[in-house]
Amino acid sequence: MTMQHDPEQAQHLHRWQKPYFDGKVAEAYPAQKADALRGQCGQIQYAWATDNITELTASMLLKQYAEKYVNVVDNTDGSTGLNNYADGALSLASGHRNESGEWQTSLSMDNMQNMQGVQDLMSASKVDAAKMMNSSTADIPLSEQTASYPVNSSTCMQAGAAWPYPPNSSCGGKDPGVVGQDIGMNAYHQPDMYGNMSAYQDPNGAPYPPPQNVQMQMNHHHGQPVMNHHGPMSHPGSMNHQGGMSHHPLGPQPGMQQGMVQGMGHPGSLQQAASPVYANHQNRNFRANSAPSLSRTSSSPNVQGGSPMNGYPAVSSPSANTAVSTPGATFPTHPPTSCNVPPPGPTTIPAYSSASNAGYSSAPTTGFANAQSSGYSNAPSAHAQSGIYPTSASSLKRKASSMEGGDQNNYGSYPYGNHGNQYGGTSSCRYNPREGGNMADPNRRDCMEESGSTEDQASMNFCTAREQLAINNQKKYGRSKMPTPTASSYGTVKKSLGARPRGPSSKFVPPVLNKEDSSDDGGQLVRRAGPNKQAGMAPNGGEPLDERLKNIEPKLIEMIQNEIMDHGPPVSWDDIAGLEFAKATIKEIVIWPMLRPDIFKGLRGPPKGLLLFGPPGTGKTLIGKCIASQSGATFFSISASSLTSKWVGEGEKLVRALFAVARCHQPAVVFIDEIDSLLSSRSDGEHDASRRIKTEFLVQFDGVGTSSEDRILIIGATNRPQEIDEAARRRLVKRLYIPLPDYPARCQIVHSLMSTQNHSLTEDDISIICQRAEGYSGADMANLCREAALGPIRSIQGSDIQNITPDQVRPILFRDCEEAFRHIRPSVTQKDLDLYVEWNKQFGSGAT
Numbered sequence: 001m002t003m004q005h006d007p008e009q010a011q012h013l014h015r016w017q018k019p020y021f022d023g024k025v026a027e028a029y030p031a032q033k034a035d036a037l038r039g040q041c042g043q044i045q046y047a048w049a050t051d052n053i054t055e056l057t058a059s060m061l062l063k064q065y066a067e068k069y070v071n072v073v074d075n076t077d078g079s080t081g082l083n084n085y086a087d088g089a090l091s092l093a094s095g096h097r098n099e100s101g102e103w104q105t106s107l108s109m110d111n112m113q114n115m116q117g118v119q120d121l122m123s124a125s126k127v128d129a130a131k132m133m134n135s136s137t138a139d140i141p142l143s144e145q146t147a148s149y150p151v152n153s154s155t156c157m158q159a160g161a162a163w164p165y166p167p168n169s170s171c172g173g174k175d176p177g178v179v180g181q182d183i184g185m186n187a188y189h190q191p192d193m194y195g196n197m198s199a200y201q202d203p204n205g206a207p208y209p210p211p212q213n214v215q216m217q218m219n220h221h222h223g224q225p226v227m228n229h230h231g232p233m234s235h236p237g238s239m240n241h242q243g244g245m246s247h248h249p250l251g252p253q254p255g256m257q258q259g260m261v262q263g264m265g266h267p268g269s270l271q272q273a274a275s276p277v278y279a280n281h282q283n284r285n286f287r288a289n290s291a292p293s294l295s296r297t298s299s300s301p302n303v304q305g306g307s308p309m310n311g312y313p314a315v316s317s318p319s320a321n322t323a324v325s326t327p328g329a330t331f332p333t334h335p336p337t338s339c340n341v342p343p344p345g346p347t348t349i350p351a352y353s354s355a356s357n358a359g360y361s362s363a364p365t366t367g368f369a370n371a372q373s374s375g376y377s378n379a380p381s382a383h384a385q386s387g388i389y390p391t392s393a394s395s396l397k398r399k400a401s402s403m404e405g406g407d408q409n410n411y412g413s414y415p416y417g418n419h420g421n422q423y424g425g426t427s428s429c430r431y432n433p434r435e436g437g438n439m440a441d442p443n444r445r446d447c448m449e450e451s452g453s454t455e456d457q458a459s460m461n462f463c464t465a466r467e468q469l470a471i472n473n474q475k476k477y478g479r480s481k482m483p484t485p486t487a488s489s490y491g492t493v494k495k496s497l498g499a500r501p502r503g504p505s506s507k508f509v510p511p512v513l514n515k516e517d518s519s520d521d522g523g524q525l526v527r528r529a530g531p532n533k534q535a536g537m538a539p540n541g542g543e544p545l546d547e548r549l550k551n552i553e554p555k556l557i558e559m560i561q562n563e564i565m566d567h568g569p570p571v572s573w574d575d576i577a578g579l580e581f582a583k584a585t586i587k588e589i590v591i592w593p594m595l596r597p598d599i600f601k602g603l604r605g606p607p608k609g610l611l612l613f614g615p616p617g618t619g620k621t622l623i624g625k626c627i628a629s630q631s632g633a634t635f636f637s638i639s640a641s642s643l644t645s646k647w648v649g650e651g652e653k654l655v656r657a658l659f660a661v662a663r664c665h666q667p668a669v670v671f672i673d674e675i676d677s678l679l680s681s682r683s684d685g686e687h688d689a690s691r692r693i694k695t696e697f698l699v700q701f702d703g704v705g706t707s708s709e710d711r712i713l714i715i716g717a718t719n720r721p722q723e724i725d726e727a728a729r730r731r732l733v734k735r736l737y738i739p740l741p742d743y744p745a746r747c748q749i750v751h752s753l754m755s756t757q758n759h760s761l762t763e764d765d766i767s768i769i770c771q772r773a774e775g776y777s778g779a780d781m782a783n784l785c786r787e788a789a790l791g792p793i794r795s796i797q798g799s800d801i802q803n804i805t806p807d808q809v810r811p812i813l814f815r816d817c818e819e820a821f822r823h824i825r826p827s828v829t830q831k832d833l834d835l836y837v838e839w840n841k842q843f844g845s846g847a848t
């Protein structure tokens with residue numbers, strides 16, 4: 001069979017595939033996006049190499065996807081790009097990125113196409129393609145192929161039957177009609193995300209209408225052991241294709257620069273390589289060797305505990321009698337199959353059984369969970385339900401081996417994962433923020449110094465620019481110059497994020513604080529060694545490490561410590577004038593439960609959220625502070641509007657960090673001023689960043705109280721309650737109207753403020769003033785008194801001001817107050833007040 005090229009067909013495929021792919025990518029995490037886009041680039045190259053698309057089309061598509069890829073990798077926005085997560089980027093690109101914005105990825109259109117390795121790939125592909133297509137076995141019609149599917153579980157594995165299996169086979173094929181299309185197609189290493197792979201089926205496994213007659217071919221490089229495989233066959237609907245490849249789009253290229261090569265592989269997915277698909281194609285379509293000498297061990301450095309970065313296994317045995325035997329070892333994860341019988345003979349082809357299951361399980365469990373099943377259609381779940389693959393001894397063994405070898409590295413450093421040591425933990429220079437921000441451990445030698453001469457060593461010793469900088473700084477300044485942030489707590493209780501002098505050698509110290517540890521350090525919290533009973537503290541005085549802060553960037557924790565944690569003076573209930581109803585309610589539903597969680601549990605448990613709404617300057621913040629002081633809680637105060645402005649791009653991370661730190665400081669009160677700007681109803685014009693922050697907030701909010709130990713109260717304050725959307729309003733269970741101070745409250749405020757001043761106001765004067773101040777807020781009253789207090793100063797001649805003593809300043813007189821009324825006007829209109837009253841009637845907790 002000869003190669004057929006139909007440009008129209010290619011265009012058609014592309015038109016169909018693109019929206020699907022783009023749709024999938026749009027929903028993905030940055031790391032997934034990067035993977036997907038990179039995979040897409042590889043596929044385009046393959047399609048080009050196999051003449052399925054023209055050079056022009058390939059060039060156009062490559063440019064498009066490479067640009068998108070670069071946009072993800074170079075993007076410093078943590079939610080849309082990888083640059084904020086150097087480790088994440090590195091795990092993808094392993095070496096061709098650092099944290100410097102200047103350093104561009106090597107995967108650009110120009111250099112990619114010019115790379116020797118890529119060019120080799122192209123030419124080799126063509127040669128091999130021709131060979132394959134000339135093979136006498138290459139023309140097996142679909143019907144024959146289908147007939148050749150193994151029909152029992154023992155043969156499935158031997159034959160390496162491609163997933164999905166034929167309908168009605170015991171290998172799990174579910175969707176009639178899928179088979180012909182999907183032979184080898186789904187072998188690509190990322191499910192779902194790679195719309196290009198799953199493009200031939202919808203997430204439910206139903207086949208999409210295939211374009212006709214696209215010729216697919218095996219693409220193999222027996223002459224190029226390093227170029228194991230490339231070109232996942234991604235063309236939709238290739239009903240007649242002769243075998244798909246499950247291989248990495250580009251594969252490692254001797255001529256490629258390191259980053260390129262490594263970046264192409266998913267470090268975590270490498271061990272699942274050599275696939276039934278592979279064997280399947282060998283045996284059925286190409287009649288190649290039936291037992292390819294591909295050993296899992298040799299083909300997967302990960303399994304051996306080698307560097308996952310080097311996940312491109314060399315062909316362990318080129319003895320395969322056709323090029324097809326080149327293992328597809330870089331391709332990870334096929335869905336598990338029920339065909340779990342180990343292959344005969346010496347062959348240790350990793351099945352997609354538990355091995356791939358292990359691969360998946362160590363892959364991102366959150367981010368990719370859905371992708372697995374949708375990407376691979378119904379098959380994984382079918383297999384999972386069958387319960388066959390996980391229980392077989394051989395599969396367990398494979399699973400164990402894959403787990404111990406390097407699976408832990410899989411995806412480990414992606415932001416959405418919460419995995420242990422990335423990169424196999426072998427590099428002594430890697431900075432992993434999640435390991436406590438220990439970015440410059442003196443025990444770790446300078447990355448540059450460590451770098452060996454070989455490429456492998458260089459790879460292992462790679463460190464980020466930030467890390468190197470920290471090391472250099474340490475050398476330059478020594479420990480003493482490193483910042484030692486400290487903080488006092490709100491009120492008199494020492495509350496701190498546990499900062500202590502931090503040098504390159506010290507790990508970040510989480511904030512969970514034992515009172516015994518915090519005494520007598522003059523506000524400088526220095527954690528002492530010794531037994532520590534609090535959660536998150538390592539026993540025996542070792543470095544405390546609170547799990548809850550593991551994934552939080554240290555710099556964010558510092559920000560929270562310095563700018564959000566409120567360390568002001570304590571506030572008592574008497575400091576708040578009036579507002580008797582609000583105060584009584586708060587005492588009952590918040591203070592008592594916080595003081596006595598043992599009594600206030602279950603139905604009596606405190607609400608998670610409290611909304612204080614009302615005109616500006618009526619004491620909402622004051623109440624928040626008072627709650628914190630009176631319940632002995634740590635007070636975190638942040639303005640929601642600053643989340644979207646001041647913390648641009650960091651908003652949702654900050655929200656996450658805030659809640660994490662609050663959890664470490666329980667009981668805690670998180671006061672969010674202007675909460676309406678965070679939780680306003682969705683609108684078309686809503687900025688993406690705001691939406692993400694809002695989502696993160698709601699997620700975090702819902703997480704509060706999931707543990708019975710949680711004693712975190714979220715207080716939202718707003719002047720515009722009507723703008724809060726329904727979902728948020730529902731969560732803020734108690735909604736208290738904080739109105740303008742009434743006459744007695746205004747009198748109390750004036751008394752309170754004037755009590756510290758020299759004045760001659762009588763009770764009658766104050767009464768007159770407060771009657772006249774009808775409609776003034778608490779803040780207005782405070783401003784009025786301030787203005788009146790300036791009266792005596794203004795009466796002093798300018799030249800005398802430098803010479804007189806304080807007791808020579810005359811007392812504040814009634815006329816000063818009268819004068820003040822001319823300057824200070826009420827800040828709230830009656831119209832505004834009507835709105836609050838209306839909203840209170842509708843949604844307020846204290847409405848009568």
Ligand SMILES: Nc1ncnc2c1ncn2[C@@H]1O[C@H](COP(=O)(O)OP(=O)(O)OP(=O)(O)O)[C@@H](O)[C@H]1O
Binds near residue numbers: 577719
């Ligand atoms: N009920 C009150 N009792 C005593 N002082 C008050 C009261 N209400 C307001 N004040 C005074 O007004 C100042 C501002 O109050 P606060 O910041 O609590 O208002 P707010 O309702 O949070 O305002 P905003 O909605 O603008 O954030 C306080 O520092 C205090 O001096």
